Amino acid sequence: MALIGIDLGTTNSLVGVWHKDAVKLIPNAHGEILTPSVISIDEHNNVIIGKAAKDRLIKHPDNTVSAFKRRMGTQASCTLGKQKFRPEELSALVLKQLKYDAESFLGETISEAVISVPAYFNDMQRNATKRSAELIGLKVERLINEPTAAAIAYGLHDRADDCHYLILDLGGGTFDVSVLEFFEGVMEVHASAGDNFLGGEDFTTLLCKACFEACGINEKKLSSRDNELIRKTIEQAKKDLGSKSEVNIAANLSKSKLEWKLTKGDFESIVEPLLQKLKHPIERALRDAKLKPSDLDEVILVGGATRMPVIRSLVSKIIRRIPVSTINPDEVVCHGAVIQSALLEKHEALKDVVLTDVSPYTMGIEIASSRNNGNYEAGHFMPIIERNSVVPISRVDRVNTVQNGQMELSVEVFQGESRLVKNNIFLGRLNVKVPKNKAGEECVDIRFTYDANGILEVITKVVSTGDEQNLLIENSAVHMSKEQIRESFKKLSSIKLHPREEAQNLALFSRAERLYEEALGESRNYIAHIIGQFENALDTQDHDVANQARKDLDKVLDEIEGEGVLS
Amino acid sequence: MKCWSILELSQTDDKKTIKRAYAKKLKLIDSQADPEAFQRLREAYEQAVYYVENQAELQLDGTQTDYEVESKSEISFSHAEIEQNIKEGPGQQDDVFDPYPSAQDIMGKVADLYEDTEARNKPEAWRAIFEDQVLLDIEVLSILRYWIFEFVAERLGATDWGEAAPKTINRETVRYLNQVFTWDQEQLSLSECYPHHLVSAVMYEIDGNKGMLELNRNVEKEKRPIWMMVVGWVVVLSCLAKLFAAISK
Numbered sequence: 152m153a154l155i156g157i158d159l160g161t162t163n164s165l166v167g168v169w170h171k172d173a174v175k176l177i178p179n180a181h182g183e184i185l186t187p188s189v190i191s192i193d194e195h196n197n198v199i200i201g202k203a204a205k206d207r208l209i210k211h212p213d214n215t216v217s218a219f220k221r222r223m224g225t226q227a228s229c230t231l232g233k234q235k236f237r238p239e240e241l242s243a244l245v246l247k248q249l250k251y252d253a254e255s256f257l258g259e260t261i262s263e264a265v266i267s268v269p270a271y272f273n274d275m276q277r278n279a280t281k282r283s284a285e286l287i288g289l290k291v292e293r294l295i296n297e298p299t300a301a302a303i304a305y306g307l308h309d310r311a312d313d314c315h316y317l318i319l320d321l322g323g324g325t326f327d328v329s330v331l332e333f334f335e336g337v338m339e340v341h342a343s344a345g346d347n348f349l350g351g352e353d354f355t356t357l358l359c360k361a362c363f364e365a366c367g368i369n370e371k372k373l374s375s376r377d378n379e380l381i382r383k384t385i386e387q388a389k390k391d392l393g394s395k396s397e398v399n400i401a402a403n404l405s406k407s408k409l410e411w412k413l414t415k416g417d418f419e420s421i422v423e424p425l426l427q428k429l430k431h432p433i434e435r436a437l438r439d440a441k442l443k444p445s446d447l448d449e450v451i452l453v454g455g456a457t458r459m460p461v462i463r464s465l466v467s468k469i470i471r472r473i474p475v476s477t478i479n480p481d482e483v484v485c486h487g488a489v490i491q492s493a494l495l496e497k498h499e500a501l502k503d504v505v506l507t508d509v510s511p512y513t514m515g516i517e518i519a520s521s522r523n524n525g526n527y528e529a530g531h532f533m534p535i536i537e538r539n540s541v542v543p544i545s546r547v548d549r550v551n552t553v554q555n556g557q558m559e560l561s562v563e564v565f566q567g568e569s570r571l572v573k574n575n576i577f578l579g580r581l582n583v584k585v586p587k588n589k590a591g592e593e594c595v596d597i598r599f600t601y602d603a604n605g606i607l608e609v610i611t612k613v614v615s616t617g618d619e620q621n622l623l624i625e626n627s628a629v630h631m632s633k634e635q636i637r638e639s640f641k642k643l644s645s646i647k648l649h650p651r652e653e654a655q656n657l658a659l660f661s662r663a664e665r666l667y668e669e670a671l672g673e674s675r676n677y678i679a680h681i682i683g684q685f686e687n688a689l690d691t692q693d694h695d696v697a698n699q700a701r702k703d704l705d706k707v708l709d710e711i712e713g714e715g716v717l718s
Numbered sequence: 719m720k721c722w723s724i725l726e727l728s729q730t731d732d733k734k735t736i737k738r739a740y741a742k743k744l745k746l747i748d749s750q751a752d753p754e755a756f757q758r759l760r761e762a763y764e765q766a767v768y769y770v771e772n773q774a775e776l777q778l779d780g781t782q783t784d785y786e787v788e789s790k791s792e793i794s795f796s797h798a799e800i801e802q803n804i805k806e807g808p809g810q811q812d813d814v815f816d817p818y819p820s821a822q823d824i825m826g827k828v829a830d831l832y833e834d835t836e837a838r839n840k841p842e843a844w845r846a847i848f849e850d851q852v853l854l855d856i857e858v859l860s861i862l863r864y865w866i867f868e869f870v871a872e873r874l875g876a877t878d879w880g881e882a883a884p885k886t887i888n889r890e891t892v893r894y895l896n897q898v899f900t901w902d903q904e905q906l907s908l909s910e911c912y913p914h915h916l917v918s919a920v921m922y923e924i925d926g927n928k929g930m931l932e933l934n935r936n937v938e939k940e941k942r943p944i945w946m947m948v949v950g951w952v953v954v955l956s957c958l959a960k961l962f963a964a965i966s967k
Binding site for chain 2: 334335336337427430431433434435437438443444445468469470471503505507513532534541543544545568569570571574600602603
C-alpha cells in the first residue's frame with residue numbers, strides 16, 4: 152500500500168507519491184498538478200472542489216470559500232448552501248479530493264499520508280490538520296514542516312556536504328524561515344521562525360485596499376461578486392508586475408467600471424509594511440542558529456509568493472546574497488513531503504538520509520515569581536522546552552507551592568516567546584492535588600514531551616506521593632468531542648466527489664461562466680453560444696463526441712482569455 | 719565525559735569527527751520508535767560540540783573535566799556571544815561586510831540627538847536616523863537592537879525599587895523604536911541579558927503594562943449595590959405592566 156505526500160496549501164494543494172525511486176506528483180482530473188484549495192456548493196447541494204470551485208468564486212461568492220487554511224485551529228465555521236463547515240472539514244474535503252485523485256492514478260486505495268504544515272503552525276493548528284485527515288479516514292504518518300520539506304527536496308538534488316541553507320517559504324497565507332545544515336547524510340534543522348498570518352494573500356488584500364482608496368470605492372457597500380472580481384483582477388496585476396513596470400487594471404463592476412493604473416514603484420510602497428514584517432523572522436532564525444549571513448551556502452526561496460521580484464530584491468538587500476529557486480517554488484514542498492514518506496517507508500535509495508527537526512516555539516507554564524519585597528507576582532512564563540530544541544524531546548522541571556497549606560497547584564500550559572503569559576498562547580490546564588504542607592515544601596515535577604509531529608504531551612508528578620497526571624493538550628475552544636467527530640465523519644462520507652470526467656465538464660462550465668461574467672457585448676454572445684454547443688454535445692451521451700467537444704471548448708476558452716478581450 | 723562513550727569516540731577536538739560519529743549512530747536509531755535513545759544521543763552530541771567550542775575556557779578551569787552541559791545553554795544566546803561571533807568571523811577577508819562601523823555610526827547619531835534636549839522629544843528626529851538604508855542589513859539591525867535597548871532603558875529613569883525619575887525619552891519615540899527593533903517579541907532573550915526592571919520599564923512604555931497589574935487579577939469585580947438592582951427591576955416591571963395594559967386595550 153502506498154504512502155502519499157500532501158502539501159495542503161492556503162491557495163493550492165498538491166499530492167505525490169514515491170514511484171520508481173523518484174518523486175511523482177499526481178495530476179488531477181484536469182491534468183494539472185496544482186489543485187486550488189477552494190470549495191463551492193452548487194444549487195443541488197453538491198460539493199465542488201478545486202479548479203471549478205475557484206472559477207465559481209466570482210459568480211457564486213456566497214457559496215464558495217477559499218483560504219480556509221488560515222482559520223485552522225479556530226472555531227470560525229462558514230456556511231455554504233444549507234450546511235455549516237468547520238475549517239477542519241473544509242480542509243478534509245480538499246484532502247478527500249487529493250486522495251481520490253491519487254487513488255485513481257495508482258489504482259489502489261490509500262489510507263496513510265505525510266502532510267506538510269507551516270513550521271510556525273502552533274499546537275492547535277497542527278492538531279486541527281491531523282484531525283482533518285482523520286475525518287476522511289486518512290491516517291497521518293507524519294506532519295512535516297514545509298520549509299523542512301523544501302530543504303529535503305533541495306538537499307537530495309545537490310548533495311554537497313557540510314552545507315548551510317536558509318529557506319524562506321512565503322506561501323499564500325504563511326511565512327516560514329528555517330536554517331538547515333546538511334552533513335554526512337543528516338539534514339538537521341537548526342532553527343525555525345515565521346509568521347502565521349503573512350502571505351501572498353495579504354499582498355493582494357493590501358493592493359485591493361489601496362485600489363478602493365484610489366478609486367473612491369466604499370468596500371462595505373461593494374457586493375461580494377464585485378469584491379471577488381476586483382480581487383481576481385488585482386491578483387492578476389500582481390503577477391503581471393513581475394515582468395512589467397506598470398499595469399492597467401480594469402474590471403466591469405455591476406454598476407460602474409473600474410480603472411486603475413499601478414506602477415512598480417506604487418506597488419513597492421503599498422506593500423512596504425509587509426516587507427518590514429518579513430525581516431524579523433529571518434533575523435531571529437539566523438540568530439538562533441548562531442549563524443551570520445556570510446556563513447550561509449545558499450538562500451532558497453519557496454512558495455508561490457516568492458515569485459514577486461520585490462521579495463527577491465529585499466532578500467538580497469538584507470542578507471547580501473542572491474537567492475535561488477531552481478525547483479518550482481509551487482511544487483517543492485510536495486516533493487519534500489513525498490521524500491519524507493519514502494524515508495518513513497525506508498526505501499532503499501534513501502537509506503542513508505536522516506532528518507531532524509526542531510520545535511519552533513518555546514513551551515512552558517505559568518508561575519508566580521518572587522519579587523524583592525517578598526511578594527509573589529503571578530503571570531510569569533517559565534519555559535520548559537526552549538524554542539529550536541531538536542525533537543523528539545522530553546524535559547522535566549520542578550515547581551513548588553508558594554502558600555502555607557496549599558492543597559492544589561494549577562498547571563497552565565502556554566506556548567510563545569513573551570515573559571508574561573498573557574501575551575502567549577494558552578494550550579491547556581491541569582489541576583494537581585498536593586498534600587497540605589508548608590509553603591515550598593511540596594514539589595511537582597512537570598514533564599513536557601514533544602514528538603516528531605510537533606504535538607505536545609504534559610505529565611505531572613507530585614514528588615511526595617508519586618501521583619501522576621497526564622494532559623494531552625486539548626483546547627476547549629477548538630476541541631471536537633468524539634460525538635462531533637463521528638457526526639462530521641458521517642457528513643463528509645456522504646459527500647460524493649464528481650467522477651473525473653464529470654469534474655472536467657464542471658470545470659469547463661465554471662470557467663466559461665466566469666469568462667462570460669468578465670466579458671462584454673460581442674464576446675459575451677459568443678461565449679453563450681459555445682456553452683450551448685458544448686451542452687448539446689454532452690447530451691448526445693457519446694463518449695467520443697463529448698471528449699472532442701471538451702477539447703474544442705478548452706481551446707476556444709484559451710484563445711478568449713489569451714486575447715485579453717476582457718481588459 | 720559520558721558523551722564520548724555514547725558517541726563511541728575517544729575524546730577529540732575535531733568537530734567533523736564528532737559529526738561523523740553522530741551521523742553514523744543516528745542512522746541506527748528510529749527516533750519515532752525510541753525517542754529516549756534519540757534524546758540520549760542528541761544530548762551527547764550537543765555536549766561534545768559544546769566541549770569543542772568552549773575548550774579554551776574549560777581548560778582554564780582545569781579541574782572541570784566532567785563538565786555537565788544542559789542542552790539549554792546550547793540554544794540560549796547572549797548579547798556578548800553574538801558580538802563575539804561576529805567579530806571572530808572571517809572578518810579579515812576584504813569582501814566580507816563588517817557591520818560594526820555602521821552600527822557605531824548610528825549610535826553616534828543617537829547620542830548626538832539625545833544631547834539636543836529639544837530635538838529628542840520629536841519622534842521625526844529619531845525617524846530620520848533609523849530610516850537609513852544600512853538598517854536593512856540584518857547584522858547591523860541585530861547589533862543595534864541591543865545597543866539601543868540598553869540606551870533607551872537606562873534613560874527611562876527606572877530603578878530596581880520602582881522609584882519614578884523624570885523620563886528623558888518620550889513614549890511615542892519608544893513605540894516607534896519598538897516598531898524598528900520589535901523588542902516586544904524578544905522579551906525572553908532580552909530578559910536573559912538585562913535586569914527585570916529595565917525590561918519592564920521599556921515594556922511599560924510600549925504596552926502600558928508592567929506586569930505588576932497581574933497581582934490583582936484574583937480580586938473579583940465589586941458587586942453592584944442592592945438598591946441599584948431593586949430600582950432596575952422596578953423600572954423593568956413597570957414597563958412590562960404598561961405594555962400589558964396597552965395590549966389588553
